[in-house]
Amino acid sequence: MILVVGGAGYIGSHLVEELVKTNEVVVLDNLSTGHQRAIDTRAVFVKGDLGNEADLEAVFGSYPIKAVMHFAANSLVGESVVDPLKYYENNVASTLTLLKVMMKYDVKNFIFSSTAATYGIPDVDIISEDSPTVPINPYGQSKLMVENILADFAHAYDLRYVVLRYFNAAGASASGRIGEMHDPETHLIPIILQHLLGQREQISVFGDDYETPDGTCIRDYIHVTDLANAHIAALESLLNGQNKAATYNLGNGLGYSVKEVIDMCEKVTGRKANVVMADRRAGDPARLVASADKVHEALGWKAERDLEKIIASAWAWHQSIE
Structure with a gap:
């Protein structure tokens, strides 16, 4: 049986929906940000x-x-800056509690949902796993701390683990049952779609003078089901003995600008957005794009859904809950 911690959240619930097709699954979640109705009914739920x-x-x-x-982390960068205690307590200390109990019950296989925030502001166009890890906020720092803890546990206690670092999960399940629903919502694609549904007055673009082709920031977007499948491939690599300790980026290797995302949302929905230019936000890099070559070579995984498919699935989901 596979334990999914944080399986009621956005990424966790999509993982569970795929995982239950081939595994028995138990979900542990305190429902502080997740939703019990998002958990596939084939999984056992423990609050x-x-x-x-x-x-x-x-x-x-x-x-x-x-x-x-393990998906049960607080993940708002801004919040981590004003309330670092919350992030170090939940993301680090609570993970140590989990690892302690795992060792007691001799459970040695661990998949960790990490983040590209561990890289900070990279000085390369395409980020590889060998890029320096210099996080600039407590959120990224807390994730990197856990990564270091896992390496120590692997050395001392024979823990076998895979760390998966990714950027912007987006989209919704093909089943139409689950999608992206945060409160507050901070992610670009759902914010645009909420606006196009009439739930927001406008979309703010924070800076159009970056050194990118259209002047807006470029980010790596990946469909949440592609992410789920990457986690399953990583899990299988542990269970079949292929991996003992590995770190992989999950991305599309291309990246899309803010303007490209807005344009694609307009194309998919057939609706025009009211876009307002705003000042740059402090600490926003011009480009954050991951190389996924390593995970493709090791596990055969690559992102299958492009930006249009990501947005189309998200649009179907948002319309269904309007």
């Missing part, structure tokens, strides 16, 4: 907290867990 050792003991003592997939 509990990652940092509560008794909650973890109840799960590991009741189910034959053979691997853990």
